[in-house]
Amino acid sequence: METQRPILKVCNLNVHYGDIHVLKQLNLSICANQIVSVVGANGSGKTTLLKAVAGILRPVQGAIIYHHKQIQTLSVHEVVRRGLVYVSEGMNVFPFMSVLENLEVGAYIAREKKKDRLSLVFEIFPLLADKLRQMAGTLSGGQKRMLTIARGLMSDPDLLLLDDPFLGLAPKDANRLCDALKQIRRYDITLFLAGQHVRRILRVATKAFLVEEGKIALAGTGEQMLGHPHLRETLFGIVAESGVEIP
């Protein structure tokens, strides 16, 4: 996988929230057709990294290079038009629009491909096909999460950024989403995940990073990272001492 072309490069990225320096000289690169995961403790800078890449946060210093072009000064909608789509951690659907309308809004910049994208979305999330006329605000948490990811897929992305995709999902829905993520990768879409559900996120990852205090502390495959003593100590430390496994 590493020999493939890198589609995203983050070089010496520095992002501040007011006076707080969150990302400090952060570097990473992502190749096409990978599932890349970023894990780390609360406040380590995972969401900040994704938001900076998506154009929601403006870096103070550093470069974000996507398909050989710098994108760190672009606004969110311009970033989306280049094929880089961010799905935030909240289940923020458009509540007073139907499921179909939500998906159509997702296809706002890829209208000519709407039919193809809809069939792709229904293949990955067949449940949504049965609820097309239902108001999105009345869906369950898991269904809303599926809809936000499906809406992201409607924009015809090359790189899909998913912030904490398993947040608030029941185990059954989380398993279903894991399968969906693997399925999405088969459609030449690169996935960049961040979140707190470390085991799940690392199990689906082909490449992973551990972020600590705004810097990349570890990198490797998902399986390598899961077995790494530093990651186990940093993220599972207290639980490991008591001998209790985190599900």
Next chain:
Amino acid sequence: MWTTALVSGISLGSFYILIALGFALIFGVTRNFNLAHGELVVFAGYVSYWLWKVWAWPFVLTFPVAILATLLICLGLQRLFARLCEPLELNSIVLSFGMAILIQNTMLFWFSGDYRLIRIPTLSQGLHLPGFYLSYGQLTLLFLSLTVIAVLYILMYRTYLGKALRATIQDKGAAAQAGINVAVMGTLAFCLGAILIGLAGPLYGCIHYLYPSTGHEITLLAITITIFAGVGRLGGIILAGWILGLAESFAVILFGTSWREMVAAVLLLALLAFKPRGILGKGEQ
């Protein structure tokens, strides 16, 4: 009598919808609470009146000029709103309150404080049908309002642009993440709002006396209907406008004209007490 009240209520309600849609659209997309909305409607009415009365333009031809005038003012207003910091709603109230006073005094200076009415003789005549009477004025009001509502409904529910506007109203951040340029949506909302104001102004001048300080009544009406509907609910605005129009029309017949404005206030208070999320609020989570 009851049929007359029904038709006149729907006619009045449709006009209220026309007035409220512009306000609700601008507020929904940009979160700018435009207290100068009513003054802009009155200003459009004055522009139409002046062209019709002083320069003897046909009434129909005054609409494009009224629309153009409000469009220019609204785009200028948008520039000012764009400079505001958070909390946008509160700051825009202060700014637009100042603008309302400025527009009121400009109208007082240009058009004086005299009462003006666009009195078109044909519009005062009407149809005497079995059981009810309908003036051509009411019929024109009903026809134009329903046409505009239908066009706007098709735009908002059947086109990508309209869906993008509705998405921006419901969640600006998520809309941007779907590739929608929310700044352009803001400008579009102001332009659509200006067109609606430019259409409503001359019609208002036909059914109501124009004087510089009448704008606050219109603003209050627009706010009432927007709260009634729930922000971002176009269907709710249509329903709320008709309910308000019908309630006022029946109140006039049952209790007299002095009860007309009281009905709107009572309905708003009742709604806030029993359905605070708006008239169509049951599907929300």
